[in-house]
Amino acid sequence: QKEVEQNSGPLSVPEGAIASLNCTYSDRVSQSFFWYRQYSGKSPELIMSIYSNGDKEDGRFTAQLNKASQYVSLLIRDSQPSDSATYLCAVNIINTGGFKTIFGAGTRLFVKA
Amino acid sequence: GAGVSQSPSNKVTEKGKDVELRCDPISGHTALYWYRQSLGQGLEFLIYFQGNSAPDKSGLPSDRFSAERTGGSVSTLTIQRTQQEDSAVYLCASSPRTFPSSGANVLTFGAGSRLTVL
Numbered sequence: 001q002k003e004v005e006q007n008s009g010p011l012s013v014p015e016g017a018i019a020s021l022n023c024t025y026s027d028r029v030s031q032s033f034f035w036y037r038q039y040s041g042k043s044p045e046l047i048m049s050i051y052s053n054g055d056k057e058d059g060r061f062t063a064q065l066n067k068a069s070q071y072v073s074l075l076i077r078d079s080q081p082s083d084s085a086t087y088l089c090a091v092n093i094i095n096t097g098g099f100k101t102i103f104g105a106g107t108r109l110f111v112k113a
Numbered sequence: 114g115a116g117v118s119q120s121p122s123n124k125v126t127e128k129g130k131d132v133e134l135r136c137d138p139i140s141g142h143t144a145l146y147w148y149r150q151s152l153g154q155g156l157e158f159l160i161y162f163q164g165n166s167a168p169d170k171s172g173l174p175s176d177r178f179s180a181e182r183t184g185g186s187v188s189t190l191t192i193q194r195t196q197q198e199d200s201a202v203y204l205c206a207s208s209p210r211t212f213p214s215s216g217a218n219v220l221t222f223g224a225g226s227r228l229t230v231l
Contacts, residue, residue: 006155032218043204043222044156088155092218100169101146101208101220105155 006104019076023089032092079111117223138207
């Protein structure tokens, strides 16, 4: 089992719809979870971070964390064509030296105008 | 500097040659990561440096890959005897803290070094 798993997509939604992106992780003791956005040919940039169970909202973005189910998701409301990108889930995996940040394979999102 | 700086931005080399990729992290950031991203793929963890601790090299794909970080700042990733499968974008990222639950664990990425092995 991979440490961080995402559906590679592509996920296609019409403009104005809600896009739902999902991620599962294998390390039960992980405490920090992140969503990064990567436009084609560019480097990843942080969208959201979440550390506690429940929802965290920032503008049109909502991150949801369920540690019992080892599941984290990202909702994008009122999706815009400019949201078309690859969304990377990242998890801090605990190891003997401390921890390290591991990424999922990413989900490609297309928002159709 | 203001951001993470990587060089070269593009490198074309012949199979069998050695290459060095450089990363200059944000000043004061103690954590430095190297990732590899092949076309259309996710970020593959390679190596992680944290302060003066021994680096986590668990992601290096073979002994042809090595990295060092001098003075807790600049890092160099070296690939010896390059192969065509080494072609990818090599991304460096840094962050200011080490605590697992710290809000400061956010990674800032450089623009990447695109390596093409002919």
